[in-house]
Amino acid sequence: MTRVAGMTVAVAGLGPMGRGIARVFDRAGARVVVCDVSPEATEAGLALIRREAEADGEKATVEAGTLRSALREATLFVEAVVENMEAKAALLAEVRAHGRDDLVVASNTSSLSVGEMGKAFGDPSRVIGLHFFNPPTKMRLVEVIKAAATADEVHENALGIVRELGKTPVTCADSPNFVVNRVCRPLYYEAQLLVMQGLEPAVVDAVARGALGHRMGPLELLDFTGLHTHLASSETAHREFGDPRYRPIPLVRGLVRNGMTGRAAGRGFYDYAVEPPRDGRGRVTRAAGPAPEGVSLNVTGPHAAALRGHPAVARHLAGDAPLVVFSCHRAPTPEDVEQVRELGRRARVVVDGSDAAWRDLLPADTGWVRLHAWREEVFAEVVEDPEAGVAVPDDTYALLDLLGAAGVRVLALPGLVADRLADCLANEAYAVVEEGTARPEDVDLALRLAMNHPEGPFAYVRRAGPVTVASRLRSLLAEIGDSRYRPTQLMRRQVSAETRRA
Ligand SMILES: NC(=O)c1ccc[n+]([C@@H]2O[C@H](COP(=O)([O-])OP(=O)(O)OC[C@H]3O[C@@H](n4cnc5c(N)ncnc54)[C@H](O)[C@@H]3O)[C@@H](O)[C@H]2O)c1
Known part of the structure; x- marks a missing residue:
């Protein structure tokens, strides 16, 4: 197993990525030699590395060199030069000519083919992608791209190196844009x-x-x-x-x-x-106002259980409350719509859902929101759309105040905003797994580390249920008619499993 401490690493390209990567290896105890297009550019890059390290209260011990001198003892070469295949290919051919026979080449490319770089280098088994995120000194995720011909040993070693750098590696295949x-x-x-x-x-x-x-x-x-x-x-x-x-x-x-x-x-x-x-x-954003006194609430509908269990909701529940939330996060059935009409005969009703069908089916004087109640604070999308004839009855804001929920007004568009964004992101995550680019747990980890998302897309679909997410995607597909909303076969298969279990 490679030990970073004591190894010699050559880094080419001293833009923000190369500078940060050089510092990360330097911190971990490697001997780091850097180079850019000219001695002047290299010196300028090194000066910046030192200044940036100082600003973070660190001292950089990185050395400046030429490509040849940097390669003399290096066992790892990291390229972080311009995102251009011709430039990278020309550089790698030179690296092959001057590097050791056991030199491993890592590219920090964000979009180019690592396999193609392997061919340019002349020995694709020794070329791998190490995709650091910006800034490399702070971001914990590194996507490790194992191209079709990358040797298993090179991949295993790369995982060890990334861990020794104090980062979290996530392996993915050599597919455009990788995972995040x-x-x-x-x-x-x-x-x-x-x-x-x-x-x-x-x-x-x-x-x-x-x-x-x-x-x-x-x-x-x-x-x-x-x-x-x-x-x-x-x-x-x-x-x-x-x-x-x-x-x-x-x-x-x-x-x-x-x-x-x-x-x-x-x-x-x-x-x-x-x-x-x-x-x-x-x-x-409308912040919640003071909670109205003496108001209670009932929650019903196919997705009532999760909402009823939220502390902000649970403490106001009463069976015969004059205000009822009908929670339905998938496309409504005729029975759902009938139930909302029926409830409206004896109580004020607010529908909690995002499906475009409500635009046509919402009874008059009924509020329309989408309550997001999976974290500590409840957050509401409030549908107000004069063009679509959807107004906000007063009870809707009373409901938000009761729950302490901040709210944002949205138009009556299919999926509203949050479900549409999250469902489409999840569908792409399914595509990435379906085609074998990465594993679900790695996709979730990558999104949490690189994007700071509180949950990954697979955790999201588990929480919302594949049936619900797929039903919303199908509504988007029917309403907007763009094939981008077609649920992936992997999601469809999970829907079948869930449906068969039910
Ligand atoms: N900027 C980001 O947020 C980010 C994030 C992840 C990955 N990346 C990838 O990292 C790489 C570098 O990104 P960046 O933003 O630091 O780039 P940049 O364009 O700012 O800097 C590239 C540096 O490489 C030097 N260079 C060009 N050809 C060279 C050669 N043959 N030998 C030595 N040096 C050479 C340039 O002079 C320049 O200093 C790219 O492949 C990019 O796609 C960038």
Whole structure:
């Protein structure tokens, strides 16, 4: 087993990734020799490494070299040069000529084929992907990409090295975008489609944070990363997979063409001079008011059990309460709709669901929300859509105050916001597993570590139930008619299993 302490590592490319990777190996006790395109660029990169280490209260002992001198004793070569196959291939041919016979090559590419780099190097068995996240000094996840010809021993060793660096490795196959960037693609696409269908970016982001517990909303995250980068990776995914579900959304193309590439440009989905994401979020979020006195509540419907068990709900429950929540998170059946009508004859009713069918079937004077009650705080999407004839009766806000739930108003769009984002992300995670790119537990771990999502997509589907998630995806497919919403066969098979058990 390779020990990082004492090994010599050569790192080429001193952009933010190469600099961070050099420091991570340096910290773990490796001898690190770095190089960039010229002695001047290498010295400048090294100076930055030292400064960045100092800012973190560390001392870097990284050395500067040339490609040849760096390779003289190295047993591991990490390339973090520009994301361009021609540049990487030319570099790797040179590395083969000057490196030791047992040199292992690791690429930090985020989208290019590791197998193709293996061919360029001339011995694909010794080439592997080590995809660090930005900044490498802080992010714990490393995707370890085992290409078709990568030797098992090289892979095993790489896992050991990543662990010795204090990081968590997740193995995946050499498939475009690997795991995290691939699984999150639909999150970004759906967020943009929601904006194209009439929602404000701040609404989408506020719901992603409040309902799904994401650290950043998808649109503020895209603005942060740069919309040009996202557009380029969408084009790559579209080309590589040949599936129309990866096609870029016209909205982002338009923004990029106009130079509105995100936060660094001052304008993207948000106009940073007018209203940055935090202010937008504050504006669209209604905080809970004081809980009304003496109000009780009943919860019924196919998904009542989970809601009834939440402490914020449980303490207000009473069998004959004048306010009833009908909780139905899948597509409603005619019986569900009849039950809501029936309840409406003797109580005020608020439907808790996201299915577009309610847009046509919701009885007059009935409230429509989607309550997210899986974490400590309840969060509500509140449907208000004059265009669709959906208003918010007063009881709806009384309900939110009773539960201490913050709320965001959304349009009556299929799946509303949170279910649509989470279901589509989960469906992509299923595709990644179905095709053998990664294992479900690794996908969940990767999303938690790299994206800070409170739960991975497989844990999410277990909690929501495959039948419910697949039913919502089918509603999106029927309503919007885009094949991107087709549930994967793996999810469909789990639905069959659940249905047969029931
Ligand atoms: N930036 C990110 O968030 C991120 C995250 C994960 C992975 N990556 C990947 O990591 C790699 C580097 O990313 P970055 O953002 O640091 O890149 P960057 O473009 O900022 O920096 C690349 C550096 O490589 C140098 N370089 C180019 N050709 C070289 C050569 N032949 N030999 C030595 N140095 C050379 C350039 O002078 C530059 O300093 C890319 O493959 C990228 O896709 C980037």
